[in-house]
Amino acid sequence: MNYWLMKSEPDEFSIDDLKTRPHQIEPWGGIRNYQVRNMLRDDFKKGDLAFFYHSSCKVPAVVGVMEICSDAKPDPSQFEQKSSYFDPKSLPDNPRWLLVEVKYLRHFKNPVTLKQLKQNQFLLESDFPIIRKGFRLSVCAVTKQQWQCIEALEQ
DNA sequence: GCCAACGTTGGC
DNA sequence: GCCAACGTTGGC
Numbered sequence: 001m002n003y004w005l006m007k008s009e010p011d012e013f014s015i016d017d018l019k020t021r022p023h024q025i026e027p028w029g030g031i032r033n034y035q036v037r038n039m040l041r042d043d044f045k046k047g048d049l050a051f052f053y054h055s056s057c058k059v060p061a062v063v064g065v066m067e068i069c070s071d072a073k074p075d076p077s078q079f080e081q082k083s084s085y086f087d088p089k090s091l092p093d094n095p096r097w098l099l100v101e102v103k104y105l106r107h108f109k110n111p112v113t114l115k116q117l118k119q120n121q122f123l124l125e126s127d128f129p130i131i132r133k134g135f136r137l138s139v140c141a142v143t144k145q146q147w148q149c150i151e152a153l154e155q
Numbered sequence: 156g157c158c159a160a161c162g163t164t165g166g167c
Numbered sequence: 168g169c170c171a172a173c174g175t176t177g178g179c
Contacts, residue, residue, distance in 0.1 A: 138176085
């Protein structure tokens with residue numbers, strides 16, 4: 001069982017949007033980075049847990065928890081010419097980009113802000129990815145200890 | 156809106 | 168395979 005953090009811009013898709021989807025499930029599409037694609041393909045497992053992180057907004061923060069509820073599968077938007085995620089070099093019999101479905105579990109009682117994360121000694125010492133200078137991937141792995149640390153900050 | 160830090164592209 | 172130019176991300 002693995003733990004993850006997944007970023008989304010709340011103006012595009014927020015945790016409230018996820019909560020109000022039918023069955024509270026949504027395909028997490030639009031990933032166009034090979035490192036992240038490989039994580040989805042090789043390391044994501046049904047039943048994993050992920051933090052929902054709001055990025056590029058007034059208060060960047062971990063805002064809740066979701067569950068990975070599908071295996072990695074082709075992201076249909078790569079084949080849709082009208083989509084901004086269209087990739088003309090990706091062929092249907094050899095899809096380049098993947099997605100997983102995520103299911104809403106809960107909101108944090110209090111969002112854990114990026115500022116809080118940066119001030120936490122354990123997260124600094126354990127090299128938590130999103131507080132590392134220059135880290136730009138929209139998905140990162142979270143260790144069990146880091147997961148528990150962040151859940152404790154929620155209180 | 157700025158800009159640092161990448162990642163990607165394509166000519167050579 | 169190198170690298171300049173360009174695009175993107177995301178905090179500030």
